[in-house]
Amino acid sequence: MSDIVNVVSKKYLEQLQLHPLRTKAITAAVLIGFNDTLAQKLSGVKKLQLRRLLLMMLYGFNYAGPFGHFLHKLMDKLFKGQTGKYTVAKKVVLEQLTASPWNNLLFMIYYGMVIEGRPWSFVKNKIRRDYPSVQLAAWRFWPIVSWVNYQYMPQQFRVLFQSLVASCWAIFLNLKAGSVAIKKS
Template identity: 40%
Template sequence: MGTLLVVAWQRYLHSLGKRPLITKAITSGTLAAVADVLAQKMGGAKHLQPKKSALMAVYGLCFGGPTYHFFHKIMDRVFGAKTDPSTVIQKVVVEQLTFGVMYNLAILTYRAYVVEGLTWAATKAKVRRDYWGVQKQGWKLWPLVAFINYSFLPPQLRVLFANVLSIFWVCFLIMRSKVATVKDR
């Protein structure tokens, strides 16, 4: 088993080196689908809804992975590869006030409009109602993730690290959405 994991990791790193954007997009899509399946199970679903998981995979593939990939490229251009505490804190603040804000808005909107199939008016109302609470919760988790990312991980692994932790974040968002939807009825 250990050898299999080593070979899989080596192949992943090879793919990441040759096709970083595609590799990150596919990884993000896969992990978004995993998060959705976990959230459905945690929410007590007796039968999985594969369409919802597939739509979350599309989100990760087309938006999550690519935007995070390009965001880190921009951050590397702006700040370089410095990992001193002052630079890392600047990176964390910039990420949380730009990418984090935009990402949470995007995923809440996508989840409501595309995955849940709400009307545009209902989507706007839901996002307006939920956004600030989600953002505040995000600021409890993501600054630490960003700090670890910028301090200890090589640039090519930053998206993977965030994607793995996004499994828990997406589960939180989906579960929060379910609770809010139940309360609305």
């Protein structure tokens, strides 16, 4: 078993080095697919909704992975040559004031309009009602994750680390973004 893990991790690291954007996009898609499967089961769905699962994976592949890739590259450019806890704190604050609100809002819009197929008026009302509590929860959870990420993770592993931690967060967001209609499936 450990031989398999070693071979897989070696191949993954090789792909991460050769094709970082593609590897991060695929990784995000796979992890979001796993998270959505778990979220569906936790929300009481009796039969796995394959369309929803694929749309979630598409979100991870087309947005979450690439966004994280470019965000961390940008952060390293903005704070080039700067190190230390003060720099890490600035990165965390900047990320929490820009990327965090944007990501949560975009996810809620995508989930409501694309995954659930709801009209904009429904999604807008759901965002008005739920977005503040989602964002407050994010600001309680993600700064710690971001601190660890910027302080201890090499740049090429930051999206992977964030994606792994996002497993818990995605389940929360999935359940928060989903409507009662999902349980009828």
